[in-house]
Amino acid sequence: MLIPTIRTLLLRDLASFQQELEAYPDERLIWATPPGITNSAGTLALHAAGNLQHFIGARLGNTGYVRDRPAEFGSRDVPRADMVADLGRAIAAVGATLDALDPAVLETEHPDSFTNGKRVSVGMLLAHLATHLTYHLGQVDYHRRLVTGDGAIPGVLGVP
Numbered sequence: 001m002l003i004p005t006i007r008t009l010l011l012r013d014l015a016s017f018q019q020e021l022e023a024y025p026d027e028r029l030i031w032a033t034p035p036g037i038t039n040s041a042g043t044l045a046l047h048a049a050g051n052l053q054h055f056i057g058a059r060l061g062n063t064g065y066v067r068d069r070p071a072e073f074g075s076r077d078v079p080r081a082d083m084v085a086d087l088g089r090a091i092a093a094v095g096a097t098l099d100a101l102d103p104a105v106l107e108t109e110h111p112d113s114f115t116n117g118k119r120v121s122v123g124m125l126l127a128h129l130a131t132h133l134t135y136h137l138g139q140v141d142y143h144r145r146l147v148t149g150d151g152a153i154p155g156v157l158g159v160p
Contacts, residue, residue, distance in 0.1 A: 002127075003103060004098075011094060014049075014090055021140075023150070023154035026148075041139075042083060045086070047136065060105070063096075105122050
């Protein structure tokens with residue numbers, strides 16, 4: 001049950017991420033960093049796509065994706081179309097990997113350790129990745145509203 005649920009949530013939120021980027025009337029605003037805002041929507045999009053392609057696609061699905069985390073946070077002015085396509089690649093990697101994932105793997109240790117050297121189960125990491133993506137999606141929604149003044153909700157947020 002966990003795998004299909006996580007898959008549904010991740011794919012929903014990745015599609016919403018794409019729609020949020022498309023909702024900026026001026027592509028340059030995607031990269032705006034008003035006072036008090038550390039990461040632009042562009043930075044968060046690059047990070048979300050890279051994070052999921054790495055932890056799910058490459059590490060669980062052997063996609064061959066090679067993550068460049070510094071570029072996720074250091075790149076600027078990446079065209080919107082490129083970021084939407086990168087999120088599309090994350091959608092494909094997440095969908096294919098989770099479709100093929102044996103539920104028995106959920107109880108095994110994920111191959112990566114994290115900042116504090118802690119290792120977690122695949123199931124715990126998948127739950128973390130889903131909430132982490134949703135957190136960043138909320139940041140992008142708020143960022144878009146802040147820099148555009150548009151309070152519309154363009155994404156597919158809501159109950160799947």
